[in-house]
Amino acid sequence: MSDAPVTLSQVAREAGVSLATASRAINGSATRSVRQDLRERVLETARRLDYSPDPSAQAMARGRTSALGLVVHDIxxxxxxxxxxxxxxAAEREGLIVTLSSTEHSPGRELAFVELARRQRSRAIILAGSRAVLPGVLPGVPSGPPSGEAAARMESDAKALESALTSFREAGGGVATIGQGVGDLxxxxxxxxxxxxxxxxxxxxxGYRSFGVLTGPTGLRTxxxxxxxxxxxxxALGCPALDRDxxxxxxxxxxxxxxMTRLLSRTGAATADPEPNRPEVVFAVNDVMAVGAMAAVRDAGLSVPDDVAVAxxxxxxxxxxxxxxxxTVRIPLDEVSEAATMLALGAAASGxxxxxxxxxxxxxPRR
Structure with missing residues (x-):
């Protein structure tokens, strides 16, 4: 007995159908269907002969693989x-497998993954993470004026990403983003x-009246x-934060x-002075930063929340x-993830x- 794998041609011949009919019955088709009795005959023959379909052939026939691409900034x-x-x-419930890419905030890597997903005929792509913003564009963010070169580079990156995602979608793939949008996607x-x-x-x-803010990087819109x-x-409440805070x-x-270390140093507040010159509460713009801020307060010989409150x-x-x-501010990330997956797969009408x-x-604590 030969150890060679069973071919689709053998299945077609044994089932008494054409090679094209056998392919459509087993691999599916984006444009043609097979009569139910013929399909059942082909599938029974394939099981009997222990035929294993070629995933690449299935992707070509159906137009899409069972992969969903997820792009994040930092896993x-x-x-x-x-x-x-x-x-x-959410993807597993739909019979899909997630392929993950972590871009480390590189627009080039983000674009490269989208192009790879397009070439591999992924079913859908989800991009999670903040879009870039020029330093100085939004008020309240301490930064220098944006350079013309930086603005041109960011505009070019944004257009390239939007074009790649639009092309992917026009070719039949699904697209969704989490956080901020890309164009009208x-x-x-x-x-x-x-x-x-x-x-x-x-x-x-x-009861808080004196505030500090740890803003995160100035180039992220989030x-x-x-x-x-x-x-x-x-x-608007009448107690604006000082620039130094x-x-x-x-x-x-x-x-x-x-x-937080720099904030305490700038205010001369890295001591347990009975008349401290530091904010009553400091807002870090994400939880991970807040945890680091709390550690900095403790290492300065102070305590949270007695000397400095943190959010x-x-x-x-x-x-x-x-x-x-x-x-903190609770974001229902499970619900967000579910909604984005359904949106990318076309199961939700709108974002x-x-x-x-x-x-x-x-x-x-209450003051």
Missing amino acids: ADPYFSTIAAGVTR PVVEIDNAGGAGDLARALHEI AADRTTGFLDTLA VVDGAFTRDGGYDA GFDDIHTLRDVSPGLT AVVRGEVVLRDST
Whole structure:
């Protein structure tokens, strides 16, 4: 007996049908169907002969593979790992396999993955993460004026990504983004400015009047929107943050630690002075930064919340056990992931805008 694998031609011959009919019965077709009795005959023959379909042939026949591409900025960030877990669960229910790419905030890597997904005929693509924004474009973000070269590069990157995603969609693939949109493509948008404004009001209502902000990197729209929403609301409440109390930093735990260290140093407040010259509460624009900020406060010989209260944004599951419990803005990332997956697969008619919920915990006790 030969050990060679059974071919589709053998299945077709044994079933008494043409090779084209056997291919459509087993691999599917984007344009043609097979009579039910013929399909059942071919499938029974394939089972009897122990025929294994070629995944590449199936993709060519159907027009799409069973892969869903997910692009995130940093899989080590709990925010993105939570989204990845949610998308994977939703995709598996639809019989799809998720392929994951972490871009490390590189527009070139993001575009390269989209092109790869297009060449591999992926069923859909989901992009999760903040879009870029020029330094100085949004108010409340301390930065220098944007250069013409930077503006041209960002515009070129944005157009290239939008063009690649549009081409993918026009060829039959599904597209969705999480966070901010790309052109007019489907998006599950997070109202970062609104959520940060809600947090500012909540902190004001429980008695805080002096505020600091760890803004995150100035080139990310998520960070800029959260910073702007928080600062604009403070100004409307009559207690604007001082410029010296608004400090940028990386969107990471170490970025939060460094930013808080610089804030305390700038205000001359890295001591337990009975008349401190430091903010009563510091808002870090994501939870990971907030955890780093809390560590910096402790390393300065101070305590959270007795000397400096701290708040974050996102309500990441893996960070809910920090002590004291972190006040934050809860984003329902499981729901966001589910909605984006359904949107990318065409099971939802339109996108959505998600606004978080303020969760007050022990890191910001009532004053």
